[in-house]
Amino acid sequence: MSSKNDIIKNLNPHYSWTLKLADIKTVEAVKFDNPVAEFLEISRFVGGDAVLLNEGEDVNALIKTLYPDAVRIASNLPEITIASFNPDETDDPHNLNDVELAIVKGELGVAENGCVWIPQNVRQKALYFISENLVIILDKNKIVNNMHEAYERVAGNDYGFGVFISGPSKTADIEQALVIGAHGAKSVRVIIN
Amino acid sequence: MSTKHAKAAKRFIRNREQEQWHNETLWLVRQKRDNMAMRIPEWEELREQANRIKAHTVAELACYLEQFSSAAENNGAIVHWAKDAQEHNEIVYDILKQHQVKKLIKSKSMLTEECLLNPYLIDKGIEVVESDLGERILQLMGEHPSHIVMPAIHKKREEVGKLFEEKMDSEKDNSDPTYLTHIARKYLRKEFLTADAAMTGANFGIAQTGEVVVCTNEGNADMGTSLCKLHIVSMGIEKVIPDLKSLSVFTRLLARSATGQPSTTYTSHYRKPIEGGEMHIVIVDNGRSKIQHNFNYERILYCIRCGACMNTCPVYRRSGGYSYTYFIPGPIGINLGMLKSPKKYSDNLSACSLCYSCNNVCPVKVNLADQIYRWRQRLNLFHKASTTKKLMSKGMKFIFGHPALYGAVLKIAPIINHLPRFLVYNKLNAWGHGRELPRFAGKSFNSMWKKGKQLTINN
Numbered sequence: 001m002s003s004k005n006d007i008i009k010n011l012n013p014h015y016s017w018t019l020k021l022a023d024i025k026t027v028e029a030v031k032f033d034n035p036v037a038e039f040l041e042i043s044r045f046v047g048g049d050a051v052l053l054n055e056g057e058d059v060n061a062l063i064k065t066l067y068p069d070a071v072r073i074a075s076n077l078p079e080i081t082i083a084s085f086n087p088d089e090t091d092d093p094h095n096l097n098d099v100e101l102a103i104v105k106g107e108l109g110v111a112e113n114g115c116v117w118i119p120q121n122v123r124q125k126a127l128y129f130i131s132e133n134l135v136i137i138l139d140k141n142k143i144v145n146n147m148h149e150a151y152e153r154v155a156g157n158d159y160g161f162g163v164f165i166s167g168p169s170k171t172a173d174i175e176q177a178l179v180i181g182a183h184g185a186k187s188v189r190v191i192i193n
Numbered sequence: 194m195s196t197k198h199a200k201a202a203k204r205f206i207r208n209r210e211q212e213q214w215h216n217e218t219l220w221l222v223r224q225k226r227d228n229m230a231m232r233i234p235e236w237e238e239l240r241e242q243a244n245r246i247k248a249h250t251v252a253e254l255a256c257y258l259e260q261f262s263s264a265a266e267n268n269g270a271i272v273h274w275a276k277d278a279q280e281h282n283e284i285v286y287d288i289l290k291q292h293q294v295k296k297l298i299k300s301k302s303m304l305t306e307e308c309l310l311n312p313y314l315i316d317k318g319i320e321v322v323e324s325d326l327g328e329r330i331l332q333l334m335g336e337h338p339s340h341i342v343m344p345a346i347h348k349k350r351e352e353v354g355k356l357f358e359e360k361m362d363s364e365k366d367n368s369d370p371t372y373l374t375h376i377a378r379k380y381l382r383k384e385f386l387t388a389d390a391a392m393t394g395a396n397f398g399i400a401q402t403g404e405v406v407v408c409t410n411e412g413n414a415d416m417g418t419s420l421c422k423l424h425i426v427s428m429g430i431e432k433v434i435p436d437l438k439s440l441s442v443f444t445r446l447l448a449r450s451a452t453g454q455p456s457t458t459y460t461s462h463y464r465k466p467i468e469g470g471e472m473h474i475v476i477v478d479n480g481r482s483k484i485q486h487n488f489n490y491e492r493i494l495y496c497i498r499c500g501a502c503m504n505t506c507p508v509y510r511r512s513g514g515y516s517y518t519y520f521i522p523g524p525i526g527i528n529l530g531m532l533k534s535p536k537k538y539s540d541n542l543s544a545c546s547l548c549y550s551c552n553n554v555c556p557v558k559v560n561l562a563d564q565i566y567r568w569r570q571r572l573n574l575f576h577k578a579s580t581t582k583k584l585m586s587k588g589m590k591f592i593f594g595h596p597a598l599y600g601a602v603l604k605i606a607p608i609i610n611h612l613p614r615f616l617v618y619n620k621l622n623a624w625g626h627g628r629e630l631p632r633f634a635g636k637s638f639n640s641m642w643k644k645g646k647q648l649t650i651n652n
Binding site: 003004006007008010011012019020021024025026027028029030042045046093094097110112113114115123124125126128129130146147148150151152154155159160161162163164165166167168169170171172173174175176177179181182183184185 | 259268
């Protein structure tokens, strides 16, 4: 590990003017009167969509109307009865390549940017990305204002992998023309219940 | 006395239409950034906080690197240290060889560009596939990025259409970006499914938790790393930040500054290896530690590679990434190049009008323009100051030091107004290139001042 020693040795701490982390002023960040409404709006802005599940409305029926043609539907959530299979029974993530719709659970929504935090809650994390379409179920009480609040809640949790997803996969690499559906899901819908 | 940058820029602007498109498109990205920034009342405070966090982290980098590496090892990752590009490439190759990797799928990493990893691996017989759309286009064309966030910004859709016809059997003469992107999606999906290992860069390394954070819009980093058992991360030492609380500041700034989005589509946190797999993190110095205790320039290590300084730079927008001789262009590239080798990369210093716009948009407040100014003051030390300019300075110093001579020169100066063009507009007069000189006033201010009493406001 001589390279490690060389590198560490080269890095002199600047104690003379070091700022303590705790002394750095934390900003007072933007808050919204109605974070859920803000989340719904920004989700469309980032190319995705978010819908509120009305009281008494069946989530399966709603998904069916959103994706009437989807046949190969993956979900490990017990309440999702329209799933055609449980992806957790798949040993090899490559087998998920033909999934048309994946339905997963989000743990946290962020009103300022439409991000949904998903700590890995399926066996193959490939599911979040390889599926043609992605539906994320999110509890409306778990929508926070901004990333500061989000990371406050994420910190201290144990996860091997976690991802914030904001809208569908996209690119503008050809002449800055925005195209939805680069490598990941072509549509992302958040269902808030 | 033209620098290499000036000469290359001349070639770029020969295509007026392309130059204008490049300029306007990047300005649009800058405006999108402004819209995003203005929606956040605390934006300026956020920049200040980001700057302070980086100042703190860079000052105690050794400590944070130790913390990061032991946390990462506790998570089950394997940490490697590379003092330079060569060692980085060897480490990566060794890992790939051990796992008998034939095909490596990569997401965008400027560090691997810096280390020239791709040619190194290809030379050893490994198939390397770039998966970011812009990077893939350039890889197939045999070119390198001209912008750190929008690598193929200099390419027209027709060129991409032609390329895809040849490489991906796309329809003839179809250059619709949506069509082409979906063709690439289909082709790259096959590559993802057949790759043996995935490689990513790192936007951030979190010291407290040992996790690596990668931000993409396409989802390519995640496609690769969730299908392959082997994940190699290439990370510069300056990417480490203290904790997730600090990360919240940077994730709010990064995408807004880079592309004018409120967030990248994916902000992925890699903490542990995939089930039954391995995660390797290669921590790379390659000259960075030398900068850390150089007080004039250490702020360059705060950079989070958002590219905002390029989008706002009037010189970058109108001269293109390839006009710079360092592989990273724009204000950040000018400075990084100088820190790499002042002798080799000093030509880029001319690509700055000292307008200071880069300082004002930088999300972590790197003093880019001040650093360029400082380097210019030191050009003579590296024997890179222009001899013509030096000669002129000497001449002017002499004239300014002799008041009588100065008065005489001033008196005859208006003659220049009547000289034949070839005497004024020639190689010796850089100020006459591409622009008309102002006319000398018939009477100097000095002579008018002396006659002060007879002057009225009207004459």
